[in-house]
Amino acid sequence: MTSPLKSISVNPDKQYIWQLAQSWVHSNRVLIWCIAAPYYRYMSCDSYDLAGEAQLVAYQVISVLIDQNKDLSFTSKYFRIVFRTRCIQMAAGVALANEPMATMSMHKEQYPYLDKPSDLDESVIAEALSALTNRQRLVSLWILSQPKPVSFNTIADHFGIHIQSVRRILSNSIRRIEGYGHQRICENL
Helix, strand or coil, X not given: CCCCCCCCCCCCCXXXXXXXHHHHHHHCHXXXXXXXXXXXXXXXXXXXHHHHHHHHHHHHHHHHHHHCCCCHHHHHHHHHHHHHHHHHHXXXXXXXHCCCHHHHHHHHHHCXXXXXXXXXCHHHHHHHHCCCXXXXXXXXXXXXXXXXXXXXXXXXXXXXXXXXXXXXXXXXXXXXXXXXXXXXXXXXX
């Protein structure tokens, strides 16, 4: 039995590569979750975001294999490497927030400008936070008032809620602020 990946011609159109990537991701959901599982709880994404990232990586891998005239049966092998790297990148923000203080001081030595007080315009911050619900605003203001970066665990402990709730609150806050900015731009036009 021949693999469906081997039966595709060497130079398919880009639209077929995208369809192939979508099909490959749909057929390999278990593999995708196995790769992402160790990092998923640290990622600020849901299952749809993860599937989207997997499709992008699959498209990238298949495109490179085609461009290099390699057998598409290597898709799984290369996908594992590239997707694992992408999962680590997506989880890196939380991993950095949980680093010991010694590592943070090394960062300060390498990036001294991070210690300088910033000239943030309080009115801009207040305007951005006005798009949030009371709970989102409360959590956001507490995070902004902290002298050092805080982890999801620290936020959850402070407010007595689950880590997943913290992630959801912050994710929704970011979406509201981003949407509020686009809404203001449209109103000004």
